[in-house]
Amino acid sequence: MKIRHVVESQQFTVPLLLQLFERTRMMEHIVRRGGTRDYERYIMGTLFYRPSTRTRFSFESAMYRLGGRVLSTEQAREFSSEVEGEQLEDTIRIIGHYCDVIVLRHHEEGGAKRAAAFSTVPVINAGDGEGGQHPTQALLDLYTIYNECKTLDGLSVALIGALDQGRTARSLAYLLGKFDRTKLYFIAPDEMQIKPDILEYLDKHNVSYECTSTADGILPHVDVVYQTRINRERLQKRDIDLTPYNIDGTVLASMKPDAIVMHPLPRSVEIDHAVDADPRAAYFRQTQNGLYLRMALLTMLLDNE
């Protein structure tokens, strides 16, 4: 059960997920003890064709806590002036001479897959294209649920917001569908409801779900509320009001005492700052888990080499 590249969340079987999460927990202990130097001979290259400081820092911090080195691009612009089709393949092969693992954020859907096909070193997809994959986000989301709820079986999870676009909600729905007795609620305005391909997948795997345009009566019963990121411009263009889907103190008060609120961050207005102080607000723990999970993934790939 070995993986060479991390391209999409679909690669991960349930046993591999649980193995990864066990390693993630170990990484938390390692960080608390001040990190390790076990990987000091390794170099990670972060090749970001689109800037994302948070994701980049998370990976780079992970590599540092393991003792390793980092080659970094904030924005690999000059590549984009080239013939794209040919370029990425050559670039990946060249960069592969300079590091032991590549973290790639590409502007085209499928960029990571193309890179992995030609790379001589492991490639981790840190997001490709708008509709593409961002598997480490999906994995850290699932790990957070596992870590907070102590199980991944029998959970009720509400996903809220502009579900048609958010790849985080899509990937998480996909991964949760692998576990027993999952119940999913997709809460969004009709025109922003989750796309049919996910629902077909859930049907095929006998996962129970409900699509609704209102959160009323649902949030008090779920174990996890996963709020998604808002693209304001898009909302304004389409004249849609997402305010009824926001989480504030009142919504929180209605929730179960051991439920959690998640968000991939950064947020806009979709979660009120008053929620932050509540122990059920799990979104900062969620980003923290991103560090541990990425350390676990890096060691998994580097140990395989």
Add this chain to the structure above:
Amino acid sequence: MKIRHVVESQQFTVPLLLQLFERTRMMEHIVRRGGTRDYERYIMGTLFYRPSTRTRFSFESAMYRLGGRVLSTEQAREFSSEVEGEQLEDTIRIIGHYCDVIVLRHHEEGGAKRAAAFSTVPVINAGDGEGGQHPTQALLDLYTIYNECKTLDGLSVALIGALDQGRTARSLAYLLGKFDRTKLYFIAPDEMQIKPDILEYLDKHNVSYECTSTADGILPHVDVVYQTRINRERLQKRDIDLTPYNIDGTVLASMKPDAIVMHPLPRSVEIDHAVDADPRAAYFRQTQNGLYLRMALLTMLLDNE
């Protein structure tokens, strides 16, 4: 006498300044011996919303000489597309998961203070806004005077140039006002003279000063000439000639043999290159001191954690 964040130079009392300067001197010895590995477990994050290679390199070199690691942004642009008010708070909390100290250069006055209020790790202000603070520059300026003049009491210091804008001159005047028998000369065209708030502060603390539009007769008697940076565009717009305020060989010849010339660098024409070879030209030693001072600050903050 502990500090958690470095937000503004006003935080520093005289005892804290002297303690910091003693530590700065130690750091000079450490660098001459090839640096240390004592801080190898620590990660510094440099979060620059405005690029400044020199300041960034100074901090990052400081962290490396201490043995530590660095997460770096040359320009944290993508954040700025977000709702600013909410963003910075969340960003700082997220970045705080990935490093042990944050060095922040923000485009808004007060940005560092807002960040410090929400950060879980120490924040160092590396400049915020045009009219804002840049405390490490002020501290390294003061340290340079201390190191060159062997005292901070009884000094005559001339500050020259566009004093109304330069935050370096303002901060230095503020810090010098804390020491005994300081005499300050503010030399600038009337329309660019230092602002009244600093003068009020000096009055209140019985610091002796003079404002004048000509350097004639003053420079031969001072211990320190602090020349400020010129914003050429601004001068051209307002049709002001700062040439009479430049330092060249003739001015230098009139100065005391143990006086020094300082400048925050980079310079334009305000100090002639012919001055560089004179031992009284202290501006390159000044930038060098920036390294030691930032090392001292980093260790102070990290030791407190």
Add this chain to the structure above:
Amino acid sequence: MKIRHVVESQQFTVPLLLQLFERTRMMEHIVRRGGTRDYERYIMGTLFYRPSTRTRFSFESAMYRLGGRVLSTEQAREFSSEVEGEQLEDTIRIIGHYCDVIVLRHHEEGGAKRAAAFSTVPVINAGDGEGGQHPTQALLDLYTIYNECKTLDGLSVALIGALDQGRTARSLAYLLGKFDRTKLYFIAPDEMQIKPDILEYLDKHNVSYECTSTADGILPHVDVVYQTRINRERLQKRDIDLTPYNIDGTVLASMKPDAIVMHPLPRSVEIDHAVDADPRAAYFRQTQNGLYLRMALLTMLLDNE
């Protein structure tokens, strides 16, 4: 036979080249054994006024494999807003306080020479201006030929493409001219043929060469085919077709069994991807050699300090 800065390939005498190449070979062994920590006290500053991720990563990876630290700029933009003439000198002196060696890519021809004149630490030219020097590329090209052909004497080398502009072809021709019985073929459309200054140099040193607008009958006899990078925009503007100069399977089939094909990369269409699998395709080994050669240069300069 010591060098302080690496500004242009002309600095390198034959004995110095051979000494460098011996060191380069040692570096290959060091990398295969997982790198060294011998240079962990050293900091390299990469100061790139023009972005070039591949060149930057090659240098930074080299420094990491030696155990060292890296201060990095992806694009040192803010400097360019300043008065250039004065700026670079001061910048180099300031940056020299923060690192032990500077790798400079400057947008002006002669930038590296100016920097070296003022620097307190060694400067390596990583490319200056369009028509300027890029000595480490020329050196790694020559090393690749040496490493692949096991000699630098008596070689037949064909240089193909837009030879009037490519500094790589010019520098390589210059360096090859230092060795015995070299035979050079410059293959390009007439309007893009190599410039007379190189030919004058070759005449003066009795190096045999031929200029031709067709590759017919030449490639089957040479030891090295050096294909250059294409600037597509320029070709389109001048309505020139370089297709007859491309390397594909047919051209390769005509070549000697122990000949090699080189290219500075990235390529466009000038070498067909079908060529990649052939052991004679040396261009990826060539970029790999860039790592070893830059390690060798860094140690040479740092050991001299």
